[in-house]
Amino acid sequence: AKNNVTSFQRKGSRASGTDSGGSRLVSIAGTRPSVRNGQLLVSTGLPALDQLLGGGIAVGTVLLIEEDKYNIYSPLLFKYFLAEGIISRHSLLVASAKEDPANILQELPAPFLDDNCKKEFDEDACNHKTPEPNIEMKIAWRYQLLPKMEAGPVSSSRFGHYYDVSKRIPQELIEASRWHGFFLPEKLSSSLEVEPCSLAHGYLKLLKFIQSIIYEEGFDGSNPQKKQKNILRIGIQNLGSPLWGDDICCTENCSNSHSLTKFLYVLRGLLRTSLSVCVITVPSHLIQNKAVIARVTNLSDTVVGLESFIGSEKETNPLYKDYHGLIHIRQIPRLNNLTCDVSDVKDLGFKLKRKQFTIE
Amino acid sequence: MLDSLLALGGLVLLRDSVECEGRSLLKALIKKSALCGEQVHILGCEVSEEEFREGYDSDINSRLVYHNLFRDPLNWSKNGKAFPEGPLGALRALCRRTDPGPVTVALDSLSWLLLHLPCTILCQTLHALSHRSSCPDSSSSMERVRVLGLLHEELHGPGPVGALSSLAQVEVTLSGMLSQTSANILYRRPRQRPTHQTQCFSILPDFSLNLQGMSTLESQPHPDPPTTQADPTAHLTFNLRLSEKEKEAKDSLTLPFQFSSEKQQALLCSGPGQATSCIFYEPDAYDDLDHEDPDDDLDI
Numbered sequence: 001a002k003n004n005v006t007s008f009q010r011k012g013s014r015a016s017g018t019d020s021g022g023s024r025l026v027s028i029a030g031t032r033p034s035v036r037n038g039q040l041l042v043s044t045g046l047p048a049l050d051q052l053l054g055g056g057i058a059v060g061t062v063l064l065i066e067e068d069k070y071n072i073y074s075p076l077l078f079k080y081f082l083a084e085g086i087i088s089r090h091s092l093l094v095a096s097a098k099e100d101p102a103n104i105l106q107e108l109p110a111p112f113l114d115d116n117c118k119k120e121f122d123e124d125a126c127n128h129k130t131p132e133p134n135i136e137m138k139i140a141w142r143y144q145l146l147p148k149m150e151a152g153p154v155s156s157s158r159f160g161h162y163y164d165v166s167k168r169i170p171q172e173l174i175e176a177s178r179w180h181g182f183f184l185p186e187k188l189s190s191s192l193e194v195e196p197c198s199l200a201h202g203y204l205k206l207l208k209f210i211q212s213i214i215y216e217e218g219f220d221g222s223n224p225q226k227k228q229k230n231i232l233r234i235g236i237q238n239l240g241s242p243l244w245g246d247d248i249c250c251t252e253n254c255s256n257s258h259s260l261t262k263f264l265y266v267l268r269g270l271l272r273t274s275l276s277v278c279v280i281t282v283p284s285h286l287i288q289n290k291a292v293i294a295r296v297t298n299l300s301d302t303v304v305g306l307e308s309f310i311g312s313e314k315e316t317n318p319l320y321k322d323y324h325g326l327i328h329i330r331q332i333p334r335l336n337n338l339t340c341d342v343s344d345v346k347d348l349g350f351k352l353k354r355k356q357f358t359i360e
Numbered sequence: 361m362l363d364s365l366l367a368l369g370g371l372v373l374l375r376d377s378v379e380c381e382g383r384s385l386l387k388a389l390i391k392k393s394a395l396c397g398e399q400v401h402i403l404g405c406e407v408s409e410e411e412f413r414e415g416y417d418s419d420i421n422s423r424l425v426y427h428n429l430f431r432d433p434l435n436w437s438k439n440g441k442a443f444p445e446g447p448l449g450a451l452r453a454l455c456r457r458t459d460p461g462p463v464t465v466a467l468d469s470l471s472w473l474l475l476h477l478p479c480t481i482l483c484q485t486l487h488a489l490s491h492r493s494s495c496p497d498s499s500s501s502m503e504r505v506r507v508l509g510l511l512h513e514e515l516h517g518p519g520p521v522g523a524l525s526s527l528a529q530v531e532v533t534l535s536g537m538l539s540q541t542s543a544n545i546l547y548r549r550p551r552q553r554p555t556h557q558t559q560c561f562s563i564l565p566d567f568s569l570n571l572q573g574m575s576t577l578e579s580q581p582h583p584d585p586p587t588t589q590a591d592p593t594a595h596l597t598f599n600l601r602l603s604e605k606e607k608e609a610k611d612s613l614t615l616p617f618q619f620s621s622e623k624q625q626a627l628l629c630s631g632p633g634q635a636t637s638c639i640f641y642e643p644d645a646y647d648d649l650d651h652e653d654p655d656d657d658l659d660i
Binding site: 070071072075097098107185188241242243244245246247249250251252283285286288310 | 478479480481482483484487488517518519520522523526527548551552553554
């Protein structure tokens with residue numbers, strides 16, 4: 001009989017004990033395992049960027065965004081990341097030295113609702129296509145039988161949503177989410193004296209804050225009886241700017257040149273031991289010492305650079321006339337494998353349409 | 361427009377140089393905001409109070425609140441007139457003011473402050489100054505605090521100037537010759553593209569602004585050298601376009617794998633009667649042709 005063919009037996013589901021039930025894979029909303037190396041990924045909020053990074057950002061890593069010169073497009077990517085966190089019901093930690101985190105959250109883009117979106121996408125597509133008769137394919141007729149690729153939102157996807165930058169996220173979604181804000185001027189106002197230490201004052205406070213949130217909320221597994229595992233999305237804006245107390249943007253030979261690099265090192269340690277993802281924007285065009293930029297790049301896992309055409313001679317170059325800037329994928333991590341997933345297309349441009357940020 | 365510089369809040373950076381000084385523009389802007397009825401606080405570091413107030417008539421002078429750092433910056437005289445905490449204390453005192461109404465703070469000059477304070481502390485204090493939120497008990501929106509800072513760009517390297525520019529909402533770079541001064545204005549609005557404008561102006565002896573021609577440059581027009589574009593579609597060995605007759609011929613061509621009615625007929629007709637192909641096979645010595653059906657062994 002068939003049952004005696006093999007002595008291997010499938011392990012039955014464990015009755016009790018693990019919090020995720022039967023399967024041993026952790027299933028958290030808004031995440032999915034990578035098809036390449038099995039790492040748990042979260043979406044950046046921009047499905048195009050997810051695709052370029054190999055499916056998304058791996059949990060426990062840092063995505064560094066090098067800001068464009070006038071800081072117009074990098075806050076958009078930052079906001080996409082946070083909005084995706086709210087929609088997927090992750091916890092958020094927003095840190096900034098320039099803007100109040102509550103204000104940043106107010107300006108997040110609204111997600112596309114499924115019924116309106118298809119119309120928007122279709123009319124968008126029609127505007128750009130030249131009127132061509134629908135020629136039936138004669139030679140490659142098999143391809144006509146294939147289903148068309150969806151460029152727009154798929155209603156059943158729970159990983160990666162589309163957002164409308166011309167609209168604000170509804171207030172009730174923000175209120176329903178768990179978020180923690182770190183606004184540096186508020187934290188610094190208590191102490192006027194700056195202790196000399198190797199880590200800039202603002203960075204030290206931020207690290208302590210992140211550590212306390214991770215510990216209290218149990219993202220590092222310290223409270224195993226918590227009901228459901230969730231991801232902490234950390235967003236830090238303008239790291240390295242003088243507003244954080246770091247002078248790498250001011251001088252070439254700075255006194256605390258290792259402040260930012262130490263911060264990144266400690267931050268990565270915190271991230272690796274907890275279920276969190278971090279997106280940092282850095283004004284690398286202001287950093288005076290090129291060695292610091294190289295070190296910061298090496299210390300981050302994924303690095304994406306934005307270069308906008310405003311004010312440069314590329315603005316009038318006919319090659320770039322449809323785009324607002326270039327996006328450079330500078331580094332992709334090799335997590336638990338030997339090769340990384342670098343996309344074949346090296347020259348990528350982005351443009352900010354009225355409702356959407358697209359990468360092509 | 362130089363007029364509307366004061367309409368926006370935040371930090372206005374006036375960059376001047378040896379060729380073209382900016383203090384007179386600073387004084388002209390101060391006069392404008394004083395005439396609008398705002399409070400004006402001046403942190404004077406580089407020139408003495410008498411020299412600064414020179415040229416203003418008395419009612420404007422009465423509206424200016426002058427914080428004098430020039431006389432005794434290091435507080436050597438200890439007679440209480442100077443600022444005990446130095447320039448940083450003076451700036452922080454300005455931040456902590458709680459007077460209602462729109463305020464203009466003029467810093468003369470930022471270069472002096474940059475040389476005496478670390479750049480990061482100055483940036484943080486400037487940010488706090490220009491983004492002062494209202495008192496917790498009042499629910500009104502943020503006050504408009506305008507900070508006018510004079511920066512002598514030749515004194516500093518690209519680092520501090522870049523850091524201060526990224527903080528500024530408006531950046532005015534002065535250039536020009538003796539009579540004709542032009543200001544290159546860059547507006548950095550928070551979430552919009554920055555816009556450039558160039559305006560020529562002159563300052564009259566009583567520090568009022570005389571605006572002359574203006575040109576708005578959204579993007580720099582480059583004088584393209586007149587080169588003829590090489591046409592890549594010329595001199596090809598193949599035909600890129602089809603004429604009408606060729607199109608018809610193409611459409612009427614039957615492709616080899618298309619199952620058209622003619623082919624169907626040909627296949628059907630070739631069934632019985634026409635031996636289209638035959639295979640001739642000679643069995644050789646090693647062939648073991650067993651005509652039994654191997655499936656007969658099965659017990660089904």
